[in-house]
């Protein structure tokens with residue numbers, strides 16, 4: 001479908017989403033979670049979401065919308081190649097209905113349909129039976145960008161350290177491995193496992 005796409009319409013939709021979110025005070029109010037620090041003074045992340053697929057991105061949006069904004073999403077794959085739709089899935093279209101919503105969390109301009117119609121027009125949406133998987137992945141990429149979601153790509157979580165697991169106040173330590181980083185740790189108050197099937 002790329003040949004018929006309209007960059008101008010997507011830019012207009014991006015502006016509309018940001019205006020809608022601004023009306024909802026998106027990122028304009030400070031977070032309500034009290035910042036906690038390590039003994040050394042460094043700030044602790046409130047939530048690390050592991051996995052930047054459909055679920056992880058939506059979780060990050062939901063958290064930030066709830067003003068829990070000290071959040072980081074980590075994915076072992078590069079941007080644009082996060083999950084099956086851009087890698088090993090062999091079908092051409094999604095199995096799910098084209099009208100499905102979800103990641104938008106109730107904001108109409110953020111739905112897959114709004115993005116698809118901005119790209120290809122309302123007629124193309126009406127004619128289509130199921131959304132091509134590549135388009136759905138492109139929608140997720142746009143979603144990440146339009147919301148400025150903080151995603152660190154090319155970084156795998158290789159262990160979740162149980163140290164201090166019996167102490168509710170102890171941070172959760174993640175061990176990471178990524179491009180150019182042999183081993184690194186990251187501490188968070190809470191984690192969300194959105195690692196897929």
Ligand SMILES: Cc1cc2nc3c(=O)[nH]c(=O)nc-3n(C[C@H](O)[C@H](O)[C@H](O)COP(=O)(O)OP(=O)(O)OC[C@H]3O[C@@H](n4cnc5c(N)ncnc54)[C@H](O)[C@@H]3O)c2cc1C
Pocket residue numbers: 050051052053054055056074075076077081082083084088089090093094095096155156157158194195196197
């Ligand atoms: C071939 C195929 C086709 C499908 N088609 C549909 C469909 O049409 N409609 C539908 O609703 N569902 C479909 N599904 C189901 C689909 O998996 C889910 O709907 C959707 O991908 C779930 O999103 P998710 O975010 O939970 O997982 P995913 O999209 O799988 O995302 C998980 C992410 O976690 C990352 N990750 C995993 N482990 C780590 C780690 N240790 N460290 C860092 N990052 C990590 C991965 O790189 C990935 O990006 C399909 C599944 C498959 C396999």
